[in-house]
Amino acid sequence: MSEYETRNALLSGSWLKGRYQILNLLGHGGFGNTYRAYDAKYHEMVAIKELYPSGFVYRDRYTRYVIPAKGREQVFEVYKGKFKNEADIMHELRNYPKTLKVYDRFAYGGTEYYAMQFLEGENLKEYLIHNGKMTWQQFAPVIKEVLDILKVFHQKGYIHRDIKPDNIFLTRQGKIYLIDYGNVRDFAHADHFTELLTDYFAPPEQYLNDSEQKAYTDIYSLCATIYYCLSGKLPPIALARTADKRSGEADSLVHLSEVTEDVPSHVSDAVHKGLRVETEKRFQTIQELENALFDRKKFVEKHNLERAIYCVHGMLKGNKFQIPKGKNFSVGRAADIQYPQNAVGISRIQFYLFVDWMGYVWIFDPDSTNGVSVDNQRIAKETWKQISTGQMISFVNEVYELV
DSSP: OOHHHHHHSOOTTOEETTTEEEEEEEEEOSSEEEEEEEETTTTEEEEEEEEOOBTTEEEOTTTOOEEEOTTOHHHHHHHHHHHHHHHHHHHHTTTSTTSOOEEEEEEETTEEEEEEEOOOEEEHHHHHHHHOOOOHHHHHHHHHHHHHHHHHHHHTTEEOOOOSGGGEEEETTSOEEEOOOTTOEEGGGOOSOOSSOOTTTSOGGGGSTTOOOOHHHHHHHHHHHHHHHHHSOOOOOHHHHHHHHHTTOOOOOOOHHHHSSSOOHHHHHHHHHHTOSSGGGSOSSHHHHHHHHHTSSOOOOGGGSOEEEEEEESTTTTOEEEEOTTSOEEEETTSSEEOOTTOTTOOSSOEEEEEOTTSOEEEEBOSOSSOOEETTEEOOBTSOEEEOTTOEEEETTEEEEEO
16 A cells, blocks of 8 residues: 555545445546546445545645644635535436446545445556557547547536546447546636646636636647647647747747647647637637538548458357457357257357457456366456457357457
């Protein structure tokens, strides 16, 4: 256990409301902790977000209650109000497709909490660290999803105000979520600088008091995210660009087409317009940006490619089975690829296959009796593993090739 967890986090095994058992700390930031927890009421995993503004509170060593630091009591109450607002907005949007679900909001142990949908996977920043920059073909399906989510936000009168790779989450099930609603404001009250912003991704108006912030604020951040994901390079900080402009110097933003190859010209042009420091020169709506990115040229989404497995040995030898996109595809005695009930050694569900948004194939053994191997190596149970074309999946006397 880290020093931070010992001093500032709830202990593993502790309970909230007599309903949520804390399993482990997932992460922490300047204003809160996030935990993985078990919901004993509905018997499922959830994520619990806890208000814990660093420097303004401390955790009692014995009770683990959160206590405001001396002289910080009123500020802590303000933060409670902002935290509740974040939870309220998420709860309001919970029934819209592709938005993160909040199940429960409550006060406990001196601070505020909310329970939300638990996501397995990684954020876009982590993905880029592991895999490097993306091509437009790879990234287009992700941006399509984020654009759809932002349409919901803006139609409801909200702006996110913190779009960046860290806040775009890619689940193992192939779904895309926009997370962290701590900076979300409605249009009418987004007229002040953002307390927590991210250099390189924040537009100039977020650094200023009494600045008008609307859909174009999110558009700048989204285009900065596209720029980074396709080039692997950060755009210059917006405030520095405005200073250069005032002093008569040239804009330091290099056109996307000049820093990376194989990006369609219409995409590069759209990103450049979305990154204008003057709000009136950007796209004014998400629909305008979407039209510029996608309407001028058709693109092929990698995840539309057909994936299949071919039985090279066993009861179903010679048969080829297509793996449908967007759903768990099962093999076993009670599965999509069905074996006879008297098939010796084969479980009801031997394994699942899943094709994600990038076209990659994943395999999952839900705890089969005799296990599953990929290229003769037994895979871990209850853990998703990525597999590649040409690899062999075997179990008992059955062998399939991923084609």
